[in-house]
Amino acid sequence: MSNMNKDTNTPTPPRVFGEGGGPGEGTPFCKKGSPPPESSLLSIGSLALVGARGGMGKLIVGRCREAGLTVRELDRPLTDEKIAEGVAGADMVLVSVPVYATGEVAEKVAARMGGRQILADVGSVKTQPINDMVAQYHGPVVGTHPLFGPAPGPDDALRVAVMDGRPGEDVWATRAVADWCRRIGFTPFASDAEEHDRAAAYVQGLNFVTTLAYLAAQGAGGAVQKYLTPSFTRRLVAAEKLITKDAGLFTALYEANPYSHEAVRNFRSFLNLAAGGDVDLLVRRAEAWWTAETAKKDNP
């Protein structure tokens, strides 16, 4: 269902690296943007990581070293001297900081970058942080979002959304970042900022605020306490980390994602169906997550 084109109701073909994230930009090495450094695809051998003390920073530094890459670690306080030293000669400068700080950090590092180095970020919202990087740096910009936290389980799929900073330009840089992801054991897939942020508004934003609203609708320990059931308790367990540890993170992501409010309005219309008594329709649509058969039944 997420792979359907809204206008034509036909399946959308998966995006591929080199597509450029924009219409008509399918050629492998697009002419627009900076030329790749050595006339062929750059293989990232060294990087400077800003935010190296953060959870994702530590995970990435460790995996890069295991893969034999050179990593220079940067973190606060970001003095001009430390930045100049860390960034010099690195193939990529990777910014792994809270999404609202990406622009400020990009401004500082871009002042020390040579124009052929790749500026990339790690973050759960893409539109504004990518716009900020593009505004600060004239060289190649790439956005990434690892769809996992700093301590992934052994069976977690380590998928990473990777996208051009300027759609259709510097496609060599996006490919080089995708290749780097593979070399450190991640699984990259091609994305673009709007598609990403719309999806994240549902997967992360709506998951967060609907859980908040549901649990806020009853005071803890109040009248319902002695009626708790196993299925409710399972939901409470799933919500605990989201609310007690990660509420600050998810509030910031909700605020930074331009599609958050639209997602809530859309959700409200589905709640209205329930309020109007049309629960059967909701059940059929929700079941489609598990069964292709029900999807067909619902969209004959």
Ligand SMILES: O=C(O)C(=O)C[C@]1(C(=O)O)C=C[C@@H](O)C=C1
């Ligand atoms: O901590 C985890 O295991 C996470 O999955 C963290 C989590 C999430 O919960 O959505 C948080 C932010 C990132 O964008 C991706 C993953």
